[in-house]
Amino acid sequence: MYANSSRYVGLLFMTPALLFVAVFVLYPLGQLVYTSTTDASLLGGGEFVGLENYAKAFSDKGFWRSLWFTVSYTLYITPVLMGLGFLAALLTTENTRLKQFTRGAIFLPVVIGLATSSFIWLWLFDQQVGLFNRLLVDIGILDKPLVWFRKAELGQLAVIISVTWKIVGFGMILMVAGIQSIGDDLIEAAMIDGASYWQRVRRIILPLAARSILLATLISAIGSMLAFDQFYIMTGGAPRGQTFTSVYWIYQNSFVYFKLGYGSALSLILMVIIMAGAAVQIALTSRKGSS
Amino acid sequence: MSHLELKNVSKSFGPVGVLHHVDIEVKDREFVVFVGPSGCGKSTLLRIIAGLEKATSGDVVLDGEVVNHLAAADRGLAMVFQSYALYPHMSVRQNLSFGLENTKTPRDKIEARVTEIARMLRIEELLERKPRQLSGGQRQRVAIGRAMVRRPGVFLLDEPLSNLDAELRVTMRAELAALHKRLDATMIYVTHDQTEAMTLADRIVVLRDGRVEQIGTPLELYNRPANRFVAGFIGAPHMNFLEGRFAGGEAGAARIELDGGHMLSLHIPARPKGEPITIGVRPHHIETQGGQARIPATVTLVEALGPETIIHAEAEGQPRIVAALAGQRGITSGDTVSLALDERFLHAFDADGRRVAEGEVAEEM
Ligand SMILES: Nc1ncnc2c1ncn2[C@@H]1O[C@H](COP(=O)(O)OP(=O)(O)OP(=O)(O)O)[C@@H](O)[C@H]1O
Numbered sequence: 001m002y003a004n005s006s007r008y009v010g011l012l013f014m015t016p017a018l019l020f021v022a023v024f025v026l027y028p029l030g031q032l033v034y035t036s037t038t039d040a041s042l043l044g045g046g047e048f049v050g051l052e053n054y055a056k057a058f059s060d061k062g063f064w065r066s067l068w069f070t071v072s073y074t075l076y077i078t079p080v081l082m083g084l085g086f087l088a089a090l091l092t093t094e095n096t097r098l099k100q101f102t103r104g105a106i107f108l109p110v111v112i113g114l115a116t117s118s119f120i121w122l123w124l125f126d127q128q129v130g131l132f133n134r135l136l137v138d139i140g141i142l143d144k145p146l147v148w149f150r151k152a153e154l155g156q157l158a159v160i161i162s163v164t165w166k167i168v169g170f171g172m173i174l175m176v177a178g179i180q181s182i183g184d185d186l187i188e189a190a191m192i193d194g195a196s197y198w199q200r201v202r203r204i205i206l207p208l209a210a211r212s213i214l215l216a217t218l219i220s221a222i223g224s225m226l227a228f229d230q231f232y233i234m235t236g237g238a239p240r241g242q243t244f245t246s247v248y249w250i251y252q253n254s255f256v257y258f259k260l261g262y263g264s265a266l267s268l269i270l271m272v273i274i275m276a277g278a279a280v281q282i283a284l285t286s287r288k289g290s291s
Numbered sequence: 292m293s294h295l296e297l298k299n300v301s302k303s304f305g306p307v308g309v310l311h312h313v314d315i316e317v318k319d320r321e322f323v324v325f326v327g328p329s330g331c332g333k334s335t336l337l338r339i340i341a342g343l344e345k346a347t348s349g350d351v352v353l354d355g356e357v358v359n360h361l362a363a364a365d366r367g368l369a370m371v372f373q374s375y376a377l378y379p380h381m382s383v384r385q386n387l388s389f390g391l392e393n394t395k396t397p398r399d400k401i402e403a404r405v406t407e408i409a410r411m412l413r414i415e416e417l418l419e420r421k422p423r424q425l426s427g428g429q430r431q432r433v434a435i436g437r438a439m440v441r442r443p444g445v446f447l448l449d450e451p452l453s454n455l456d457a458e459l460r461v462t463m464r465a466e467l468a469a470l471h472k473r474l475d476a477t478m479i480y481v482t483h484d485q486t487e488a489m490t491l492a493d494r495i496v497v498l499r500d501g502r503v504e505q506i507g508t509p510l511e512l513y514n515r516p517a518n519r520f521v522a523g524f525i526g527a528p529h530m531n532f533l534e535g536r537f538a539g540g541e542a543g544a545a546r547i548e549l550d551g552g553h554m555l556s557l558h559i560p561a562r563p564k565g566e567p568i569t570i571g572v573r574p575h576h577i578e579t580q581g582g583q584a585r586i587p588a589t590v591t592l593v594e595a596l597g598p599e600t601i602i603h604a605e606a607e608g609q610p611r612i613v614a615a616l617a618g619q620r621g622i623t624s625g626d627t628v629s630l631a632l633d634e635r636f637l638h639a640f641d642a643d644g645r646r647v648a649e650g651e652v653a654e655e656m
Pocket residue numbers: 304307309327328329330331332333334335336483
């Protein structure tokens with residue numbers, strides 16, 4: 001009796017959250033699934049076409065190329081973000097004033113909008129007035145300013161540099177929390193055990209911060225798989241659509257070519273791919289963690 | 292050889308002075324216990340020796356060499372933490388071998404050493420377990436094993452038994468004493484438990500508010516506490532302090548009148564009449580039978596422990612006197628008893644709490 005009534009009370013407490021999820025997640029998701037089975041266009045209409053959109057997606061070279069480009073972007077930027085984030089976290093873990101300030105400075109760009117920071121960097125990379133180009137020339141890395149967005153690889157590199165600046169503080173903060181949760185006594189015990197700084201990092205800090213590193217990696221990788229703004233603003237997909245990311249390709253189909261039904265199907269495919277990737281990553285790392 | 296000296300060591304955290312001019316010498320193979328109330332700076336002192344904390348001034352001298360600027364790793368000391376600080380992600384075996392791996396010891400040597408220590412500490416069956424799968428006492432053993440692995444000259448132990456239950460604490464105490472004999476190493480042991488200090492130490496360092504109050508063997512501290520603080524800290528149950536004043540007498544045999552009117556004579560130099568003095572008497576030096584009963588008192592609490600009976604009593608002018616009587620007595624709360632203080636074992640402290648020099652207080656045989 002008591003258990004039953006308390007279960008209803010529990011449900012009552014959950015209602016606002018459930019409602020929120022229902023209205024803002026489940027309903028739109030349902031709509032998306034429905035739309036993906038129609039030939040809806042941005043201008044209206046929408047006949048039921050079954051799985052036709054999905055069949056089309058499998059032979060859509062543009063989609064697979066954009067997916068591969070997104071995956072390669074993710075594979076490049078994730079280690080950079082996590083590596084630099086971990087280093088920054090290591091160097092600023094203690095709560096001295098200077099380190100807290102440094103942490104704040106590194107974290108600051110995280111709260112700027114991605115579009116804003118992309119525009120800033122677009123200017124910094126400009127071949128005529130770009131300060132970044134200027135810097136590279138001044139310190140002798142380049143002979144003359146580079147045209148960053150003429151080649152797909154260079155454009156991708158430019159985006160990676162700008163996004164790293166923007167987002168590296170995010171991983172850092174998660175990892176600082178992870179490192180700080182390791183007891184001082186463990187670090188001190190390792191010092192007494194004769195471990196050098198890097199031995200402590202490798203054998204104590206890394207394994208004990210693994211959970212937060214994994215979490216940061218997962219969030220960061222999913223974010224990269226959903227990349228859009230930075231390429232839309234900085235490369236515009238150029239040259240010749242080589243820097244379209246998956247989301248960009250979905251945007252193109254839905255809002256430029258007006259094929260809303262088809263775009264919906266692509267979105268769902270991307271969602272499934274990302275969820276599968278995340279599941280694999282979690283399964284792999286949690287098996288390693290428990291052994 | 293592991294000889295350690297602290298020379299005029301002081302430590303402050305910002306404006307707060309935590310240690311003041313500490314001078315301690317620890318001889319090779321000695322078992323020295325730092326004891327004192329919570330917050331007196333015991334751990335800080337130990338951490339300065341270990342190299343985990345830098346002294347604000349003064350020197351740490353290890354085997355004749357000033358090691359102030361040596362990092363913890365390079366001092367060749369081992370430390371057992373109060374929290375044990377076992378590496379949670381490593382098995383017991385890995386915990387034990389970690390210190391040797393850091394110094395690139397060959398694999399077979401590590402194996403041999405770990406096996407040897409595991410056997411010595413009887414933790415062989417636990418080697419593949421993780422720390423969270425161990426009981427408190429087992430963790431304790433692993434922590435000690437980890438300290439032993441590199442054969443350090445000096446062991447530093449910070450309240451290693453305080454997380455164990457009373458029974459296990461007694462067992463581990465005996466094991467530690469045996470271990471000290473077998474290892475032939477210098478040990479510095481921090482505790483706030485005076486029983487641990489008395490039973491383990493070759494010498495005890497009593498600390499209070501960052502100052503050394505007294506250094507000596509357990510019996511020296513027990514028989515001749517340098518001041519009222521040490522007298523009250525060492526010995527269980529605690530020493531009774533009775534307030535009184537000088538009431539005449541001649542050189543070497545002062546008459547003292549306790550508050551409440553009872554007279555005592557003590558082998559200390561007499562001082563001007565009326566000057567206050569505190570008399571210390573241990574509970575074991577009070578009797579209720581035989582002798583010349585002196586102080587009538589009302590019993591307020593009786594603790595019958597079996598082999599002895601502890602009574603708490605109130606006398607006129609003396610709010611609380613604790614006596615430890617041998618054997619079992621038919622005393623109950625509310626009874627009136629006559630307390631006889633054994634005059635051979637009285638201690639006297641002046642108004643500043645310093646021991647009044649006498650040299651005549653007998654040693655217990
Ligand atoms: N890192 C620190 N910063 C500021 N004050 C500290 C620091 N470490 C210790 N203290 C202060 O120094 C004093 C001595 O601390 P310490 O830990 O040495 O005491 P302790 O004798 O070991 O006490 P306990 O028996 O409770 O362990 C305390 O007043 C404590 O607040």
